[in-house]
Amino acid sequence: MSDGDSDTSSEGSDASSGSSDVSDGSSDVSDGGEGDGTWVKVADLSECPPGSLLEVEVEQELIVLANIDGDLYALQNRCSHQDLPLSDGELDGDRLECLYHGARFDVCTGRAVGLPAIKPVPVYDVRIRGQEIYVQI
């Protein structure tokens, strides 16, 4: 049985701190150059300070951004337990705890690490360019 992680290309890489090419504005994130998704600006960095969550909507997909010590992560904003919004929950280090029944997820991988959720939540690649946050969808 698969663990649901079909994107092995980003395995082990840190989307926001692993590459400095987008933070200095020298590369074009609009066409990415990796993966097959489109990079979409979702928010300004100031809207999601360290330790906070921010719900954004991209092409009718609800996404929750999580800022962990300046590193940005993006997950589908639906708890895999009962589809309630993870953006209502709280960050605890690199864990996101669902407000509703206490399920916990690894923000970096989307993996469920605390019951009652057992399935992972999809994650998205994130880039910071200047003061803007982009998500690949």
Ligand code: FES
């Ligand atoms: S909806 Fe998230 S733990 Fe139940």
